Amino acid sequence: MRPANPGRERPAEARAPMTVSVSETAVPAAAPALRRPSLVGRTRAGLAEALAETGVPEKERRMRVGQLWNWIYHYGVRDFDAMTTIGKGLRGALAARFSLDLPEVTAEQVSTDGTRKWLMRMPATGPHDRGAEIECVYIPEVDRGTLCVSSQVGCTLNCTFCHTGTQRLVRNLKTEEIVAQMMVARDRLGDFPNRKAPDGAFVPNDGGRFVSNIVFMGMGEPLYNFDGVRDAIAVISDDQGLSLGRRRITVSTSGVVPQIGPLGEEMGTMLAISLHAVRDELRNELVPLNKKYPIGELLEACRTYPGLSNAKRITFEYVMLKGVNDSDAEARELVRLLKGIPAKINLIPFNPWPGTKYECSDWERIERFSEIVFRAGYASPVRTPRGRDILAACGQLKSETEKLSARARLMLEQEETAAVPAVAAE
Numbered sequence: 001m002r003p004a005n006p007g008r009e010r011p012a013e014a015r016a017p018m019t020v021s022v023s024e025t026a027v028p029a030a031a032p033a034l035r036r037p038s039l040v041g042r043t044r045a046g047l048a049e050a051l052a053e054t055g056v057p058e059k060e061r062r063m064r065v066g067q068l069w070n071w072i073y074h075y076g077v078r079d080f081d082a083m084t085t086i087g088k089g090l091r092g093a094l095a096a097r098f099s100l101d102l103p104e105v106t107a108e109q110v111s112t113d114g115t116r117k118w119l120m121r122m123p124a125t126g127p128h129d130r131g132a133e134i135e136c137v138y139i140p141e142v143d144r145g146t147l148c149v150s151s152q153v154g155c156t157l158n159c160t161f162c163h164t165g166t167q168r169l170v171r172n173l174k175t176e177e178i179v180a181q182m183m184v185a186r187d188r189l190g191d192f193p194n195r196k197a198p199d200g201a202f203v204p205n206d207g208g209r210f211v212s213n214i215v216f217m218g219m220g221e222p223l224y225n226f227d228g229v230r231d232a233i234a235v236i237s238d239d240q241g242l243s244l245g246r247r248r249i250t251v252s253t254s255g256v257v258p259q260i261g262p263l264g265e266e267m268g269t270m271l272a273i274s275l276h277a278v279r280d281e282l283r284n285e286l287v288p289l290n291k292k293y294p295i296g297e298l299l300e301a302c303r304t305y306p307g308l309s310n311a312k313r314i315t316f317e318y319v320m321l322k323g324v325n326d327s328d329a330e331a332r333e334l335v336r337l338l339k340g341i342p343a344k345i346n347l348i349p350f351n352p353w354p355g356t357k358y359e360c361s362d363w364e365r366i367e368r369f370s371e372i373v374f375r376a377g378y379a380s381p382v383r384t385p386r387g388r389d390i391l392a393a394c395g396q397l398k399s400e401t402e403k404l405s406a407r408a409r410l411m412l413e414q415e416e417t418a419a420v421p422a423v424a425a426e
Contacts, residue, residue, distance in 0.1 A: 035123055036099040040072060040183055041176030043231050054093045064090070066240070072100065073241025076183065076192030102184050103177070106133070114140050120184060122177050132170055134219055136181045138189070138211070145189075146213045149181045151229050152220025157254050159287050161276070161319055163353035172225040178232035182242060185211050214244060216251045217272070223256035223263065233267050246270075252317065257293040257301045264306030271305055272315040272346075273298065277325050278333040286325070295337065302341055313342040319350050320361035320369065331372035344379045 039050055047065045056064055064086070071083045080086075080095040107119040116138045121131040137148040153170035155162075186192055191210040214236065216222040222229045233249060236242050251263060252272035263271065275295075277283035283290040290298075302314050316338065320326050334345070347370055350360040361369075366382055373380040 038099045038101045040100055040102060041179035043235055050098055054097055069241050076186060076195055103180050138185055144212045145210050146215060147182060147185050147211045148215050148218045150218030150220055151216055151222040151225045155220050157221055157289055161286055161358050172228055175228045175231040178228060179235045182236055213248045221254055222251050223253045223259040226259055230266055254287050254289050255293050255298045257297050260301040272317055275316045276319050278330050278337055308342055310342045313344050316343055316345045317348055318345060319348045320366050321350050322359040322361045326361040326365050326369055331369045335373060335376040345373050347380055347382045
């Protein structure tokens with residue numbers, strides 16, 4: 001018998017039908033009012049700019065930035081008056097111009113497996129802007145708590161197996177909006193020191209962990225928002241604030257080859273590649289970006305990824321699609337393609353969504369695929385689907401932004417139609 005392969009626990013839905021039980025809290029949508037800009041999520045340079053606007057002399061700014069940084073990111077305070085190391089006058093001046101607001105959580109869903117999905121609305125930027133919406137997912141486990149964050153509103157890649165890919169790209173998220181997702185998670189989990197958890201917060205009491213890892217695997221392609229993601233990682237990993245080590249941050253890309261090297265050089269995070277196929281013809285269909293950056297170019301960029309080693313392996317994600325990419329021959333070709341690359345291969349049972357044409361591979365087929373990869377010397381854990389019942393699993397995220405935009409367009413068209421005088425038929 002082969003030795004046990006860590007992470008290959010047979011998922012519950014492979015043993016018995018899953019009973020769906022969803023806990024959901026929703027807040028009725030309302031037209032958001034323009035608010036004072038928030039300091040939460042800003043870089044050190046961004047806080048220095050805010051202090052300059054407030055009239056703080058340049059020679060004081062570095063010290064004041066350090067104070068703000070500690071209160072905002074270490075303690076997670078939501079009121080300037082709580083910043084007791086800062087003089088009352090400056091606290092008042094900051095409060096008059098800025099806020100410490102987080103994005104609004106308009107809906108929270110809780111899966112039967114404990115996964116939590118938050119729909120967040122970003123602050124409005126103008127009187128006709130409802131505020132962009134994105135989804136963020138928290139996955140609690142005994143040894144870690146993983147936060148899956150979004151980098152864009154929507155997506156432009158159109159991967160055919162991915163629900164997010166059916167949503168048009170609205171825009172890149174700003175650095176502050178990326179960081180704010182972690183701030184919301186820590187707030188909702190009561191994960192700030194010396195601070196009472198807010199009403200309704202979920203505080204792990206079963207040996208689970210708070211946010212210990214972040215994966216950029218939510219909505220959007222992170223490397224198409226390179227600057228925003230880079231600056232957000234700098235904030236998240238700063239050891240004076242949120243203090244999450246870069247080895248605990250994974251950036252997943254569908255294969256934006258020119259940015260893979262700079263990702264390693266400038267961010268130094270772990271790298272994940274959404275591969276999903278071993279032939280260009282099939283990957284062109286599943287991941288259309290492959291037409292621009294084919295498999296050969298992508299894997300060459302992986303081989304030269306800065307810092308690559310057995311201790312810093314690349315994760316290759318491979319969604320298991322029934323009768324599409326799950327044959328023994330494809331498993332063997334995957335092994336051949338990755339030869340010489342320190343790698344781990346995550347096999348992802350396909351997570352269905354309304355309207356998809358794909359099905360998940362049978363469990364026995366996934367087992368056989370994993371067996372071939374494992375015997376070739378690669379870790380090949382089968383990722384147990386989490387949050388499927390609330391569409392929070394890999395490839396299922398899709399915000400309500402499109403629906404809101406569609407409704408707004410329809411209302412505008414109706415208003416315009418009503419304003420046009422009727423023309424009598426001849």
